[in-house]
Amino acid sequence: MTIIIGQCYKCHNSIEIEVNQTAIHEKLRWYLSYNCPFCSAAIEMDDVNLLPEDIRQKVFLEEGEWEIIVENLEKQKRLIIKCLRQIFGISTNELYQKLKELNAKSGVIYSGTKVEMDWLYTRLQMNGVESIIVQRK
Numbered sequence: 001m002t003i004i005i006g007q008c009y010k011c012h013n014s015i016e017i018e019v020n021q022t023a024i025h026e027k028l029r030w031y032l033s034y035n036c037p038f039c040s041a042a043i044e045m046d047d048v049n050l051l052p053e054d055i056r057q058k059v060f061l062e063e064g065e066w067e068i069i070v071e072n073l074e075k076q077k078r079l080i081i082k083c084l085r086q087i088f089g090i091s092t093n094e095l096y097q098k099l100k101e102l103n104a105k106s107g108v109i110y111s112g113t114k115v116e117m118d119w120l121y122t123r124l125q126m127n128g129v130e131s132i133i134v135q136r137k
């Protein structure tokens with residue numbers, strides 16, 4: 001669980017928001033909830049896959065950003081692209097673009113929260129890709 005500072009949708013005060021992520025049966029889920037101390041608004045939200053980007057960035061501030069690294073990336077590139085396409089459902093072009101940007105940083109194929117990277121690690125492993133998770137410095 002991570003506590004981030006966000007804005008109440010109703011009174012727009014800054015409040016603490018609780019964010020949870022879990023990986024169950026290969027599905028990544030997130031939950032978000034708060035009880036606003038100013039206006040008593042109560043919110044609970046949940047969805048699957050990666051966190052919405054604005055919330056994700058705030059979680060990074062609290063718990064760091066994590067990277068997943070594959071050794072011998074060049075050799076396994078085709079397999080990894082296939083896996084990532086399956087996992088995230090993005091087009092091959094988008095993915096090549098993303099890998100190109102990341103490649104300069106020696107084998108990093110994706111970055112995100114710790115739970116997201118643990119989940120990705122498992123998904124990759126199921127497809128025969130070994131990787132390691134490190135915290136971005």
Ligand SMILES: [Zn+2]
Nearest residue numbers: 008011036039
């Ligand atoms: Zn409020």
